[in-house]
Amino acid sequence: MAKRNKAKVIRFTDEEWEHLNQEAIKAGVSKERFIRDAIAGIELTPKPPEELASLIKELNAIGNNINQIARIANSKHEIAQQELAVIECLVKQIWEKVLEL
Numbered sequence: 001m002a003k004r005n006k007a008k009v010i011r012f013t014d015e016e017w018e019h020l021n022q023e024a025i026k027a028g029v030s031k032e033r034f035i036r037d038a039i040a041g042i043e044l045t046p047k048p049p050e051e052l053a054s055l056i057k058e059l060n061a062i063g064n065n066i067n068q069i070a071r072i073a074n075s076k077h078e079i080a081q082q083e084l085a086v087i088e089c090l091v092k093q094i095w096e097k098v099l100e101l
Contacts, residue, residue: 055097062090 012020024034028047037044066087073079 051100055100058097059094062094066090 020031020034023044024031026046027034027037027044029037029044034044069079069083069087073083
């Protein structure tokens with residue numbers, strides 16, 4: 001990592017300072033990092049919500065359940081109405097989780 005031994009004082013209005021704070025918080029980085037990234041032309045994106053990791057884990061589990069049902073249906077070359085109802089319920093759960101974000 002490069003040693004940062006140069007400093008520059010920058011003055012902000014209260015509104016500019018608050019905007020900088022909010023944008024850095026959204027990106028999940030320090031104000032200094034936010035400014036350096038902006039100067040370097042790095043696209044600054046909002047940090048994903050904390051719940052995202054658990055949502056992905058839940059969606060993977062639901063996807064696995066759907067795949068198991070599909071495997072059974074493919075081996076039998078048919079699918080029971082009850083299995084379709086389970087798939088429909090799982091898909092609804094996925095949409096509910098996505099809409100919570």
